[in-house]
Amino acid sequence: MTEESDGDRFDRDDATTAGSDGTSGSDATPTSDTWTQVAQRHYEPDGDRFAYVVVSAIADARDVAVRDVRSPPLYDVVDATGLETALFAPDGTEPGDSNTGTVVFRYAELRVTVQSDGWVRVDGPADA
Template sequence: MNERDDGVPDRDRHGGVPDHDVPSAWRQTAQRHYDPEEGTEFVTEIVAAIAAAREVGLHEVKSPPLYECIDAPALERTFFESPAHRFQYEDGAVEFRYAEFLVRVQNDGWITVFAAGEDAS
């Protein structure tokens, strides 16, 4: 892992999760970036990341309903309600299970989907 002059770890080559934070029993399968200023819905970005991981269309991600796995509106308010919220938590992240995936949402907007490897439980 590289560090910038200010001592803050760089993100990995994909712009998201630092290499040292990747769960060893999981492999990254999809990643999207949410920017509240772009006008896309937060929930849509999460579902789009899951759809990409499943290699299906956005509207094919139906089960389980996302709201059964995470309170996405509460997470959006916590991390993205205002520009000050985005940086309130240094390296803030929330992970949750969605069906066969582990989904990580970071306060910098990166949504990363991991698929279970042989060692995952």
């Protein structure tokens, strides 16, 4: 995985991502400069499960309870176990070492950014 700025990677990926209504993501998708952070949570590998932290951040962004985040199911959007392994599992070179990087994905109308330092940030479209 190459490291790119959020805006560069997101704009390029957006053109091929289907929106929740079945339209192409490029039709009405906010550009990188029209997003605003609406929630964030911190993942601790020895704490809550990774998927729970991601869904909790999404729930915070939508101002709903975690149990109300159902559509789409997180596992339909991203492989949370694979993402957790890629970013937080020891890399095997030295005891305690871990991987570094950032993964950005869409969850319905939201943009979710997961960093290897444990921060899960959720951005929503900025008000026009």
